[in-house]
Amino acid sequence: ALCTRSDHTGFQGRIKTSASDFIVTEIDTLGRLLSENVDKTLPGLGGMPAVPSSSSPQNTHRYWPKPLELHSEECYQRLGPFDNPSLAPEESLLPAKDSTEPVAGASSKGGHHEGATLDSLLDESVNELLNQFACNIKGGWDSEHDPAAHPAEFSLGPVLDKRNRADLHSAIRQKFPFLMTVTKNNEIIVKANSDYKQLCQLVSEKEAFDFFKFLDAKLENSKFSFKPDGNKEHRKAVHHFISQKFGKLLETKSFSVTDFCDQHNVAIIVRFREKSWSRKRPATDCQEKQDVYTGFILRKENLETLEAISSLSTELGVLPSDFSYTGIKDKKAITYQAMVVKKVTPERLKEIGSTIVKKGMNVYNIHSVCQHLRLGQLKGNHFDIIVRDLKLQSNDSSADLKERIFEAIENVKTEGFVNYYGPQRFGQGQTVQTDQIGLALLNEEMVKAVKLFFTPEDADDPVNQAKRYFLQTEDAKGTLGMLPEFKVREKMLLRALNRYGINQEGCTRGWLSIPHSMRVFYVHAYCSKIWNEAASFRFITYGSKVVEGDLVLAGENVDENSSVNDRVHLVTALEESANKYALSQVVLPMVGHSIKYPNNEVGQWYQERLAKDGLQTCRFRVPVLQLNTPGCYRNILKYIHNLSYHFLEDGVKGIKTEEDSHLNESKASLLLSFDLDPSCYATVCLREIMKCDL
Structure with missing residues (x-):
């Protein structure tokens, strides 16, 4: 309990x-309620106005100007010295990536080109801090000083315009080849390039410097030559280093060369593998081929978020995975939430307005945007x-x-209040709850998961009649004809089962036929159930006191999708006696393959609880279903x-x-x-x- x-x-x-009686309105990252002052004149809205929150006068300052600026609140709260909004015009935003970005438009010019780029894109104080960071990294390598004396990373803050990010990546790597840059949620992180340091142990620093400039510029048909080297073993080590680190991109060969004194020697020539340079298309080419993104506010009534997306995708002729949103909203409610759909123009979305009204949906504030939404990209509800x-x-x-x-x-x-996951997470009142299906998927019991999915309720409506028929006959084709059109997930699964059969392989293909967001939903439901039970055990065992072995999150709170292992700390006995941490800082892990567990009775409880479900050796990856659950942390108190x-x-x-x-x-x-x-x-x-x- x-x-x-x-x-x-x-x-x-x-x-x-x-x-x-239950109205849920998303609050965007700037604190604005999505239902207020929506544009009621857009075509295709079915004449249904938004429901203002007149009962909450303290929120009347919130508004929703159009077009919606779909960027993170971090752009305003965490810019620090990079506080230059002119660098992020909305019209030039491009889809962000969460991985290291390729550098586009790297210049082959030398001299002060990179410095000029940095001067034009970075605030003067940030530029100075970047130069100081680079000096500290280089100085640490060149001296006996402890490298930990200086920060290992430097953040430029969020940079929303992808072309500006690409220019910054290129300019930094060209000016400081001993540094590397990565992008995390539009934020450019600069850190030491360990490959550069390793190459410096094989060749001169000037050669390493020039090699990494060549590598980053990635110019078509360009080549790089190391100095002639008569030591075969040393050349072999250089060949091996480049092959190991950059083998998919570069190839090396040894050529006989003659110096100005007519002395014969051997030099290593490096060139890009055929067509590898073309993977980095010019920025103009990328822009021409960018997907169309349309942002809108979805109002839905008595509909699950995933059910609404399935219905919208059918109307628009796109995949459910082409929709992005910040979170799943209640079913038995009127809800307003931001969404972005890929490959659909604003005009096309407006065309289906009158059709979707009949299905309990409306769309407002339809407008072009330049990137998708991320889970958790909101201030709250x-x-x-x-x-x-x-x-x-x-x-x-x-x-x-x-x-x-x-x-x-x-x-x-x-x-x-204790920050439990709500009953709607598990299918409130259903005979089979979503966490049971998630457990079967984690145990790779595909047939069992399918049969749990089709377990009927006591009601005698067409949906439950169809489910009973399926469990009794395993006739997927016959069941398809019995189900109403709005049961999109069930129909997708049944079509695959009809084609591949109701066995382990057929059911696996069946699960793969439904969108990834729906598959992972069941696994997350199981993880949520374990979290709820862990939170109860934690309060029953230790109450409101922060004790040794608890996990705490220093600083700001974290959303469900954050990766924060580096900020999660185990409370020591000394910290417990000093009452260093508040209960609001205590977090518990959502089980996954990349999380820490508490080092007290709660941690032991997790191990025993997972073993009870046969998951003691579970890696929380189901490769055959493309499911990967790293885990995260959740505050126990809100x-x-x-x-x-x-x-x-x-x-x-x-x-x-x-x-x-x-x-x-x-x-x-x-x-x-x-x-x-x-x-x-x-x-x-x-x-x-x-x-x-x-």
Whole structure:
């Protein structure tokens, strides 16, 4: 059973009586509510206006100008000395990559070209810091000083324009070939090039310097020659180094050469492998072939996010994987969220507006953007929730319901709530929950996972009739004809099963037929269930005290998708006795192949719990399904923000009860408006407030 953070009495009530009782509005990275001031004049919107959050006056400063600037809040909060918004015009944004970027347009010019590029793109103070960082790296190599005395990395901050990033990569590597640059979420990171240092042990520093300039420029038909070398073993070592480090890109040969004194010797010539230079296309060519990206706000009602995407992809003739979004929203609710679709123009998206209205969707603020969205790329979510049928707890003898409600809300506002994953993560009320399917997939029990997927509920509607028929007959083709069109996932899986059969291989192909985001959803559901159980065990075992062996995250909070191993710290006995850390800094791992576990009873619990499910040796990779789960960390405690609440008589919005009046239990409802951080569940927060399962 899931425990709670505080010990107030709570109260009873019902949520999600209708979709309009539970409105979820995404908050973008600049703190703006997506549902406010949307453009209601765009064609294809079905005449349905946005629902403003009139019940939360503290948020009326939020707005949604168009076009939407789809970039991270980090661009404003973390630029530091690189604070030059003119370097990131929206029209020139290109799709970002999370890996090392190839350098485009590297110049073969020498002299001050690279310095001029850096001067034009970097703020003067950043340029100075970069030069100082380069000197420290070089100085550390050339001296006996401890290299750890200086930072190992230097960040230029986020650079949104891809062409500017490419120019910066090129200029830095050309000016400082002993440095390497990588891009992480639009942020350029500079660090020492260990390959350069290693080459300096084989050849002169000037040769290493010139070789890496040649390598980075990557000019068609260009060659590089090392100095003549009469030592065969030494030449062999140089050949081996280049083959090992750059063999896919470069080839080397030894040629006989004659110097100016007519002395014969041997030199190593390096050239790019045939056509390898062409992998780096000119920036203009890249621009011509860029995919089209269209951003929009999706309003959906009584629909899962993935179900909505499947329906939209069918209407637009693209794949579900062409959609990107910042997070999955509730099903039984009205929700507003940002989305980006690839390969679809704004005009094409507007054309389907009237069609999708019939399916419970609307699209607003349709406009061109230049990159996809990332999970977690939001500041949080705003909730407007009506709790109906308010009552005292059955064992509560208090006569004042209003007092109980005030006490509960203010308590959670102060103390926070345990940051559990909500019941909708697991398929609330379903016979088979999503985590069970995820466990079967992790154990590579493909047939079992399929049969769990098609396990029916007690209802006798067409969907459940079709599922029962399938389990009884294994007739995939017949089941296809019984299912309604909106059951997109089920139909995709059945088509593959009909083609390949209902065996291990056929079911594997079946799972591969549905989008990756849907496959990984089930595995994440299992990992979420383990996290919930771990959080309960942690609170039951250690309470609110931060103890030795806990994992803490120093500094700012982290979202579900961050990789933060370098910032996660094991609490020592000394730190425990000094009360160095707060409970809000404690994190627990979502199981995966790249995480640390607590070094106390909680860590032992994880091992025993995974062994119970047969996952003691699990690497959290399922190659046959292209699933890879590295894991992450999640704060065990979260707080509610921008909270406001008032009572409604007869559940009618806008009619407040007098502050000193007594609530009529049969008629009173409660309207709550608040913000939560990304990946926090309003149902979990309400459970903490009300002290009852919802």
